[in-house]
Amino acid sequence: MGRAPCCDKNNVKKGPWSPEEDAKLKEFIEKHGTGGNWIALPQKAGLRRCGKSCRLRWLNYLRPNIKHGEFTEHEDRIICSMFASIGSRWSIIASQLPGRTDNDIKNYWNTKLKKKLLGSSAAAAAAPPRMQRHQQSHHRSSLLLPNSPSLNPGGGYPGFFSGAGGFHPQEPAMPLTLPTTTQEFMLGTHSGHPMVSASALLNHLHGASHHHQLLVKEEISSNMIVFGSDQQSCSSSDGLAAPHSHHHNGNREFILDGYSYGGGYGNSCIDQVDNDKLFQHHQQDDQAQEQQQQLVYNYDEIKQLLMNTSTTSNNINAGQDHGGSMEAGLIGSQGKVTMM
DNA sequence: AAGCCAGTCAACCGCGCTTTT
DNA sequence: TAAAAGCGCGGTTGACTGGCT
Numbered sequence: 001m002g003r004a005p006c007c008d009k010n011n012v013k014k015g016p017w018s019p020e021e022d023a024k025l026k027e028f029i030e031k032h033g034t035g036g037n038w039i040a041l042p043q044k045a046g047l048r049r050c051g052k053s054c055r056l057r058w059l060n061y062l063r064p065n066i067k068h069g070e071f072t073e074h075e076d077r078i079i080c081s082m083f084a085s086i087g088s089r090w091s092i093i094a095s096q097l098p099g100r101t102d103n104d105i106k107n108y109w110n111t112k113l114k115k116k117l118l119g120s121s122a123a124a125a126a127a128p129p130r131m132q133r134h135q136q137s138h139h140r141s142s143l144l145l146p147n148s149p150s151l152n153p154g155g156g157y158p159g160f161f162s163g164a165g166g167f168h169p170q171e172p173a174m175p176l177t178l179p180t181t182t183q184e185f186m187l188g189t190h191s192g193h194p195m196v197s198a199s200a201l202l203n204h205l206h207g208a209s210h211h212h213q214l215l216v217k218e219e220i221s222s223n224m225i226v227f228g229s230d231q232q233s234c235s236s237s238d239g240l241a242a243p244h245s246h247h248h249n250g251n252r253e254f255i256l257d258g259y260s261y262g263g264g265y266g267n268s269c270i271d272q273v274d275n276d277k278l279f280q281h282h283q284q285d286d287q288a289q290e291q292q293q294q295l296v297y298n299y300d301e302i303k304q305l306l307m308n309t310s311t312t313s314n315n316i317n318a319g320q321d322h323g324g325s326m327e328a329g330l331i332g333s334q335g336k337v338t339m340m
Numbered sequence: 341a342a343g344c345c346a347g348t349c350a351a352c353c354g355c356g357c358t359t360t361t
Numbered sequence: 362t363a364a365a366a367g368c369g370c371g372g373t374t375g376a377c378t379g380g381c382t
């Protein structure tokens with residue numbers, strides 16, 4: 001079945017935004033909000049623009065607290081390590097970089113960071129793991145497990161996911177059901193399975209709600225980046241959530257290269273109730289928390305990943321078809337996971 | 341000065357998912 | 362329950378810019 005266009009293509013302006021249009025949009029949203037309806041917004045605001053275009057302009061450029069300009073070294077590292085963990089899930093990555101948008105990060109990665117990592121000579125050969133459209137649907141809704149053949153096809157990313165935990169490659173592919181609570185999921189207390197991994201958690205949280213950002217606890221020693229799970233905040237991709245969020249986020253621990261990412265960021269936008277619940281859960285189960293599996297990423301190995309990517313992207317696709325794949329798919333948002 | 345080229349980034353497109361009717 | 366509407370995402374495109382010849 002075809003899909004109706006979101007707006008009358010003939011009656012909307014395309015291309016770069018003028019300062020006047022920016023001002024109109026900004027003023028309207030600051031006065032009235034989006035009204036929960038981007039499609040109707042341009043008409044109300046007196047703009048001859050597609051609703052999607054307005055949304056994008058607001059999220060990527062006009063909304064408060066947007067950070068433009070150079071990425072810092074530790075932002076680089078966050079991007080790299082998360083890319084290694086979850087691939088090109090830019091919105092999730094953006095959620096860890098306050099003030100940065102997914103579009104920004106995507107552009108930065110494609111134009112600079114990739115080359116920075118690889119060196120100009122190797123850059124041309126490098127490409128992030130990519131899938132064709134029909135495969136993306138699997139990718140997006142999947143729990144990409146660190147030791148999954150999908151990410152490590154035939155040892156394609158050797159030693160990359162060298163965490164002590166996560167799914168063990170030898171484990172048989174089997175259906176598993178997500179625990180009913182995030183806590184159970186995080187702590188791996190459900191069904192006796194090991195902690196599903198940071199990337200799985202990312203998928204779970206992101207899939208469950210865009211307002212529930214991944215929980216990240218990082219411990220850094222030299223170049224090692226450790227993803228665990230601890231905390232939650234909100235996606236910076238959510239243009240409306242960020243400016244209005246001032247919740248205390250003291251539970252957050254996010255340390256990278258000596259920089260501590262505490263509750264200082266203004267866009268931590270966890271619902272306070274959820275946050276309290278979460279904190280309570282942590283208190284209740286410190287012991288289980290200690291058992292959290294962690295993934296260890298070697299920064300240098302990210303380069304290796306990129307070097308291998310161009311030769312493994314085909315294998316990534318192929319790997320999904322193999323029996324025994326450790327890739328788990330998150331089915332809808334019902335919390336049920338089956339191994340694909 | 342003019343043309344070419346590569347890099348950058350804002351914006352568009354189309355798809356899947358979720359929500360509403 | 363199905364269809365429609367809307368949202369959000371990642372991939373891609375194209376305009377712009379600066380450097381080089």
